[in-house]
Amino acid sequence: MFRQARWDEPLIFELSRPGRRGFIVPEIDPAIKEAVGDIKIPAKLRREKPPELPEVSEVEVIRHYTRLTQMSYGVDNGPVPLGSCTMKYNPRVAFEIAFDPRITMLHPLQDERTVQGLLEILYHLQEWLKHITGMDYCCLHPAAGAHGELAGMLLTRKYHELRGQLDKKREIIVPDSAHGTNPASASMAGFKVVEVPSDENGNIDLDALRAAVGESTAGLMITNPSTLGLFEENIEEITRIIHSVDGLLYYDGANLNGIMGYTRPGDMGFDIAHINIHKTFSSPHGGGGPGAGPICIKDRVVDPDKNIWLHDLLPGYRVVYDEEKDMYRLEGPSKHSIGLLKTFFGNVIPLVWGYVYILSLGARGLRLATEQAVLNTNYFVELIKDVRGYSIPYGPGRHRKHEVVISAEKMKDETGVTAEDVAKGLLDVGLHAPTIYFPLIVKEALMTEFTESETIENIEEYAKRLKEISQIAYTNPSKAKEWPLSTSVKRIDNVRANHPKTLAPTWRIYLRKMRKADSNV
Amino acid sequence: MGHPWMPNSAEETRRKMLEKIGVKKIDELFNDIPPSIRMKPEEWGKLSIGEGRILSEIEVKRRAESLLSKNKVFNNPPPFLGCGAWPHYVPAPVRYIVSRGEFLTTYTPYQAEINQGLMQALFEYQSMMAELLDMDIVNSSMYDWGSAAAEALLMALRVKRGRKKIILCGTLNPFHEKVIRTYLAPHDVVIVKTGIDREQGICKAEEFEKLVDKDTAAIYIENPNFFGLIEENIQEISDISHRAGALYVIGVEPLSLGLIKPPGQLGADIAVGEGQPLGLGLNYGGPYLGIFAIRYDMKLLRQMPGRLIGLTTTIDGKDRAFAMILQTREQHIRREKATSNICTNEALSAIAAAVYLALLGKKGITKLAELIYYNSHYAAKKLSEINGVNTRVFTADFFKEFPLRLEASGKKYSELHEYLLNNGVHGGYYVGNIYPWLGETAIFSFTELHTKNDIDRLVVLIKNFLEG
Numbered sequence: 001m002f003r004q005a006r007w008d009e010p011l012i013f014e015l016s017r018p019g020r021r022g023f024i025v026p027e028i029d030p031a032i033k034e035a036v037g038d039i040k041i042p043a044k045l046r047r048e049k050p051p052e053l054p055e056v057s058e059v060e061v062i063r064h065y066t067r068l069t070q071m072s073y074g075v076d077n078g079p080v081p082l083g084s085c086t087m088k089y090n091p092r093v094a095f096e097i098a099f100d101p102r103i104t105m106l107h108p109l110q111d112e113r114t115v116q117g118l119l120e121i122l123y124h125l126q127e128w129l130k131h132i133t134g135m136d137y138c139c140l141h142p143a144a145g146a147h148g149e150l151a152g153m154l155l156t157r158k159y160h161e162l163r164g165q166l167d168k169k170r171e172i173i174v175p176d177s178a179h180g181t182n183p184a185s186a187s188m189a190g191f192k193v194v195e196v197p198s199d200e201n202g203n204i205d206l207d208a209l210r211a212a213v214g215e216s217t218a219g220l221m222i223t224n225p226s227t228l229g230l231f232e233e234n235i236e237e238i239t240r241i242i243h244s245v246d247g248l249l250y251y252d253g254a255n256l257n258g259i260m261g262y263t264r265p266g267d268m269g270f271d272i273a274h275i276n277i278h279k280t281f282s283s284p285h286g287g288g289g290p291g292a293g294p295i296c297i298k299d300r301v302v303d304p305d306k307n308i309w310l311h312d313l314l315p316g317y318r319v320v321y322d323e324e325k326d327m328y329r330l331e332g333p334s335k336h337s338i339g340l341l342k343t344f345f346g347n348v349i350p351l352v353w354g355y356v357y358i359l360s361l362g363a364r365g366l367r368l369a370t371e372q373a374v375l376n377t378n379y380f381v382e383l384i385k386d387v388r389g390y391s392i393p394y395g396p397g398r399h400r401k402h403e404v405v406i407s408a409e410k411m412k413d414e415t416g417v418t419a420e421d422v423a424k425g426l427l428d429v430g431l432h433a434p435t436i437y438f439p440l441i442v443k444e445a446l447m448t449e450f451t452e453s454e455t456i457e458n459i460e461e462y463a464k465r466l467k468e469i470s471q472i473a474y475t476n477p478s479k480a481k482e483w484p485l486s487t488s489v490k491r492i493d494n495v496r497a498n499h500p501k502t503l504a505p506t507w508r509i510y511l512r513k514m515r516k517a518d519s520n521v
Numbered sequence: 522m523g524h525p526w527m528p529n530s531a532e533e534t535r536r537k538m539l540e541k542i543g544v545k546k547i548d549e550l551f552n553d554i555p556p557s558i559r560m561k562p563e564e565w566g567k568l569s570i571g572e573g574r575i576l577s578e579i580e581v582k583r584r585a586e587s588l589l590s591k592n593k594v595f596n597n598p599p600p601f602l603g604c605g606a607w608p609h610y611v612p613a614p615v616r617y618i619v620s621r622g623e624f625l626t627t628y629t630p631y632q633a634e635i636n637q638g639l640m641q642a643l644f645e646y647q648s649m650m651a652e653l654l655d656m657d658i659v660n661s662s663m664y665d666w667g668s669a670a671a672e673a674l675l676m677a678l679r680v681k682r683g684r685k686k687i688i689l690c691g692t693l694n695p696f697h698e699k700v701i702r703t704y705l706a707p708h709d710v711v712i713v714k715t716g717i718d719r720e721q722g723i724c725k726a727e728e729f730e731k732l733v734d735k736d737t738a739a740i741y742i743e744n745p746n747f748f749g750l751i752e753e754n755i756q757e758i759s760d761i762s763h764r765a766g767a768l769y770v771i772g773v774e775p776l777s778l779g780l781i782k783p784p785g786q787l788g789a790d791i792a793v794g795e796g797q798p799l800g801l802g803l804n805y806g807g808p809y810l811g812i813f814a815i816r817y818d819m820k821l822l823r824q825m826p827g828r829l830i831g832l833t834t835t836i837d838g839k840d841r842a843f844a845m846i847l848q849t850r851e852q853h854i855r856r857e858k859a860t861s862n863i864c865t866n867e868a869l870s871a872i873a874a875a876v877y878l879a880l881l882g883k884k885g886i887t888k889l890a891e892l893i894y895y896n897s898h899y900a901a902k903k904l905s906e907i908n909g910v911n912t913r914v915f916t917a918d919f920f921k922e923f924p925l926r927l928e929a930s931g932k933k934y935s936e937l938h939e940y941l942l943n944n945g946v947h948g949g950y951y952v953g954n955i956y957p958w959l960g961e962t963a964i965f966s967f968t969e970l971h972t973k974n975d976i977d978r979l980v981v982l983i984k985n986f987l988e989g
Contacts, residue, residue, distance in 0.1 A: 032896065052883065053879070068642050110947060117591030154703065180853040184857060188862050263560055287869055364575055379542060452526070492835055504832040
């Protein structure tokens with residue numbers, strides 16, 4: 001039976017006692033003090049009062065944060081089938097290698113001759129990603145999937161700019177099932193977003209697409225498989241339609257785990273793709289990050305007169321191998337590059353993690369990972385498809401890929417028990433909920449992705465619990481509103497959390513509001 | 522036999538699952554991929570991906586070891602490099618806490634009830650960072666300083682809708698400037714950069730007075746600046762910015778705030794910075810931690826990018842609880858109208874910074890800033906005693922780093938760099954190509970990790986180089 005730790009753990013500020021410290025800062029060398037004399041920072045720029053940080057001992061810091069970890073839940077605790085998040089196991093051998101001091105202690109501006117081992121790792125990663133995606137160039141610079149999308153959209157923009165058609169090319173097309181980052185990235189790059197609907201098979205509605213595409217189309221962004229877990233069967237036709245108006249096709253790699261070894265974005269006709277190292281290639285999510293979002297491109301000429309190619313536009317740095325000197329070095333950003341998207345090279349620790357994952361599995365193992373992920377999804381579909389209150393909309397009878405979207409709409413209509421209640425009912429027995437209310441085109445959506453890491457026993461347990469929840473919904477629906485009871489806290493007051501009067505984004509704001517409330521009494 | 526990371530890959534389990542699904546071979550699950558774009562296993566197998574085959578952990582470690590051994594770690598002494606990332610000590614408890622699987626392997630806490638600990642840790646990061654900056658609201662992270670600065674200026678353009686000008690103080694980190702220009706490129710905006718006072722090495726208030734107008738959305742300044750110098754006119758420039766109705770954005774290196782007045786006391790509407798010094802390590806450029814803070818103003822808050830954790834209670838009002846707040850600003854709700862496209866951020870770096878700040882505490886942060894100040898000033902003094910070396914290229918006071926100029930005739934910095942490397946020392950970062958008027962100049966950085974011996978040895982080496 002699941003019982004999450006329920007510490008009444010104070011905030012670190014509340015643990016503070018005068019005079020305690022968690023770290024000894026070495027004394028300034030007396031000879032140095034004497035040679036330098038007094039601090040010369042002008043008085044008007046000197047901090048007068050030290051920051052109100054807590055004063056706690058090292059023992060308390062360790063206990064405090066250990067208790068907080070006990071009230072958290074990741075892949076190491078159990079299944080986390082968040083759809084489109086690809087929460088696979090994060091192999092510890094990669095942790096050891098990625099956090100080796102021979103990586104963590106390298107400065108980004110260090111002489112290239114002193115970081116040859118790392119550059120070789122990154123070079124191979126670039127090359128492998130090229131083969132995995134079927135693209136011509138890869139760039140490891142972006143720090144996350146959305147960062148890669150922004151890079152791709154800026155690349156699309158620059159492409160049209162250099163071709164002298166940016167004044168016309170104002171629109172990016174995204175399907176209604178797209179991740180929220182897609183339209184947000186297009187919009188950050190200055191494009192207008194045009195949405196196209198999906199048909200009942202879960203494919204893009206081709207007629208609607210043809211109607212939406214025209215002179216003003218700069219490009220299209222999609223995932224394939226889609227967020228419904230369905231392979232876009234008309235991808236070649238979509239490619240033709242977009243290319244016919246000189247638009248570029250952008251591949252959101254969030255769902256790459258559903259097709260590795262079976263097909264590649266490059267073969268489908270995509271021009272630009274990002275890869276989520278923290279999804280497909282097993283680097284951990286860290287409670288929200290860091291990730292790494294390399295982008296890969298299929299090369300094409302941008303300006304034939306000036307001999308500018310799409311790869312000239314790539315952001316940041318690429319690792320190149322200099323055969324003559326038998327050395328690896330960084331190249332870029334070149335003259336036509338869209339520029340830097342972050343201060344330095346890239347998120348190296350997740351990148352090395354991804355390298356270790358690919359090295360460990362090889363082409364053969366990656367294909368196996370995809371097969372196991374898809375096997376898990378479809379096995380789960382079999383267990384859940386006839387359970388009362390749930391349905392699997394779009395593409396009836398079609399096999400799913402990396403994920404499946406279940407709708408609890410019927411259950412909600414008939415019993416009032418919502419997708420959120422279902423999610424809380426899962427948490428209550430120590431199973432992390434799927435992604436809920438996404439994609440937006442499915443009502444009461446439960447988007448579920450087990451990845452290759454989940455055991456058959458846990459998948460069965462998951463299905464069993466969903467069935468139980470359904471039974472409770474149809475017999476005693478009010479019980480479903482009480483979940484979760486076994487987690488650190490019960491359901492949370494989101495109204496209070498977001499109300500301008502009670503909004504407390506930091507401890508200092510909270511204290512200020514409390515004081516104000518007290519003085520009003 | 523099954524693969525260790527794929528429990529259901531054992532043949533027995535695979536067969537059982539396929540049977541239930543009602544297909545004979547796993548390939549059938551991929552039948553909707555058109556044959557024209559579907560890869561045959563032998564084609565895929567021919568591609569050079571990893572070593573093709575599945576490796577054992579022992580083989581992987583062996584291969585990694587052979588590559589890692591080709592890296593040269595400068596540990597004794599640490600590199601004298603800064604310019605946006607600095608060698609600082611990572612306390613053992615920091616690495617330990619962020620290695621724990623419950624934090625390391627967790628997703629963004631979309632399910633709050635089961636991730637209260639993670640959310641409390643992020644709330645504590647936001648709250649401690651707010652104290653350090655003396656700002657009211659801090660988000661739970663951006664990618665790094667460069668991208669945080671860029672997002673701050675995009676935010677200013679939204680808050681000051683209709684205004685089209687951004688003024689940059691000319692002493693900003695040139696890498697940050699590049700990131701800012703990349704992010705702002707698609708937007709209808711004019712970026713103006715001030716000059717650098719060649720005597721003091723900082724920005725002059727008069728220049729902002731001349732450039733600022735009713736079209737200015739924001740002024741951006743970094744303190745300490747790229748050269749490590751303290752921007753003495755930062756308060757005056759704040760007043761100029763506010764008189765024109767523009768937002769004032771200050772970028773900071775957080776450890777300097779043990780000694781230097783924080784952005785909240787200098788009129789900053791938005792503060793950004795690099796959290797890398799707070800227990801993250803160098804990592805060859807990332808992951809780092811983009812700091813992003815604002816003062817409490819609903820007009821600013823509604824336009825703020827990134828994730829926020831707030832303190833609330835359970836519905837029954839009995840327990841304290843944490844929730845993601847103001848999510849309607851974010852991409853998963855607002856889509857193309859979101860304040861940013863950021864989704865995956867640097868949460869684990871923020872937790873590392875929280876543990877770091879808790880360990881150092883109120884007194885430790887000041888002591889550490891003083892130690893860094895003294896070490897860097899000692900280095901500047903000793904190095905300046907060498908004939909042909911100038912460490913007071915500029916007159917403004919500095920923190921942690923400063924430009925070192927070779928003034929001996931005919932000596933190139935690249936030669937000194939080679940000489941130092943041959944002696945196992947990594948010198949500063951050459952900036953003569955970025956600022957040709959500075960000549961043979963590199964920025965040298967000194968932290969708590971550089972001992973008096975390290976500095977004295979550097980002095981001897983440079984002296985020998987110039988005299989030899």
